[in-house]
Amino acid sequence: MGVLAGLGLGVGLLLIWSAFALPRPTPRVRRHRSRVADLLARAGLGHISSSAFLTLCVVTGCSAALLVQVLTRTPPVALVFGAMGGYLPVLVVASRARRRRRDFAEVWPEAVDNLASAVRAGLSLPDALAQLSVRGPGPLRSSFEAFALDYQVTGRFGECLDRLKNRLADPVGDRVIEGLRVAREVGGGELGRLLRNLSGYLRDEARTRSELEARQAWTVNGARLAVAAPWLVLLMMSFQPSVIRRYASPTGTIVLLFAAGACVVAYRLMMRIGRLPHDRRILS
Secondary structure (H helix, E strand, C coil), X not given: CHHHHHHHHHHHHHHHHHHHHCCCCCCHHHHHHHHHHHHHHHCCCCCCCHHHHXXXXXXXXXXXXXXXXXXXXXXXXXXXXXXXXXXHHHHHHHHHHHHHHHHHHHHHHHHHHHHHHHHHCCCCHHXXXXXXXXXXXXXXXHHHHHHHHHHHHXXXXXXXXXHHHHHHCCHHHHHHHHHHHHHHHHCCCCHHHHHHHHHXXXXXXHHHHHHHHHHHHXXXXXXXXXXXXXXXXXXHHCCCHHHHHHHHCXXXXXXXXXXXHHHHHHHHXXXXXXCCCCCCCCCC
């Protein structure tokens, strides 16, 4: 009896210790929401909450499914197009994020040159960053304008840099900002040379990436058209009730599911093969 009591006490103490000492696994929903929030931030839509965006996806999917159901009166076809409609906002935001990253990659060398000129002219780092809201490239001005306002209100350079990183949500911006943070904390007279070297590196990288994207653009667009073509044909067939209702049968449903799965696998495989490597955000 004493052995059982001691064993029970030991197990209880072990459970209490594990509740406080062991790391808790991140729930899948929380990871999914953080991924959505990161996508919105990279697209410049950080002011939109993840829940609002997911609600938009659900509403878009339900609306598409309802519209196709009214046209075809075929539930399997309506469900397929509803899934496509629900994923449409994700495609739009992802495209916006890619376009925003390309725009930033083109203008960051100019912004770094402006910083180097301002530092060489004797401006402090906060003032050099703040003047980018006026003299900097257009796509970056709003973010640096918010930085200038934050620094004017708080005077805390580190916290303002953190907010600037969150607004930009850009890997190149992370490198520039972390370099400025180190230069601010450590000091030294090599900041101008560092910025000039970084500007040259960013120009070479942007030029190389632009050439690669131009060469592979026709291949990627052709693959996307090949994936979309069967569903455009199916949508045109929706205006022929005698034909489209054949997909309401079990065999038609299996054909639709198999085709949808094949298109998803082919699209993901195509995107993975044709994807160029991107820099990851650091210390974000």
